[in-house]
Amino acid sequence: MESAEFIGKIERLISASKVGLLTTVDAExxxxxxxxxxxxxxxxxxxxxxxxxxxxxxxxxxxxxxxVEWTFQSTVLNEVISVKGRAVLVGDPELKSEVLEAIGPNLQIFWKVNEDSKNIVVVETEIEAVSCFYPMKNERFYREVK
Known part of the structure; x- marks a missing residue:
């Protein structure tokens, strides 16, 4: 599978599920x-x-x-994608606006916890590697993204 195919799978799962699991590591x-x-x-x-x-x-x-690592799964759990990468925090107003436009309708919970819409930063994760797992078929695919 080519890198573009992996990226397409990530886009499709994000579009369908609207959520992902982000894993970070603390100081310990x-x-x-x-x-x-x-x-x-x-x-x-x-x-x-x-x-x-x-x-x-x-x-x-x-x-x-x-x-960091992101995990995305299909709603019926027949596809699980893990993405390894490096994240940075970006305060650029133009990027904030672009990201908010893309995800704004799905942020109901976020706005209940974070009421100040100006007090946000963008988490930008550069994709370094993608792993796809298909549990029903017991198939795994891995690709570094360059």
């Missing part, structure tokens, strides 16, 4: 998972985007340890 080396509302932007196919509050624990963890 322990992993932390949380459900996020991600997006991919057409002009930037090798990146996954989400938003967070700049003072959140995940933001601190990303600042201190940029290696």
């Amino acid at each position: 080396g322990y992993p932390h998972n949380r459900w996020m509302t991600p997006a991919m932007i057409k002009d930037r196919p090798n990146f996954i985007y989400a938003i967070t509050a700049p003072n959140s624990r995940k933001a601190e963890q990303i600042r201190n340890h940029s290696q």
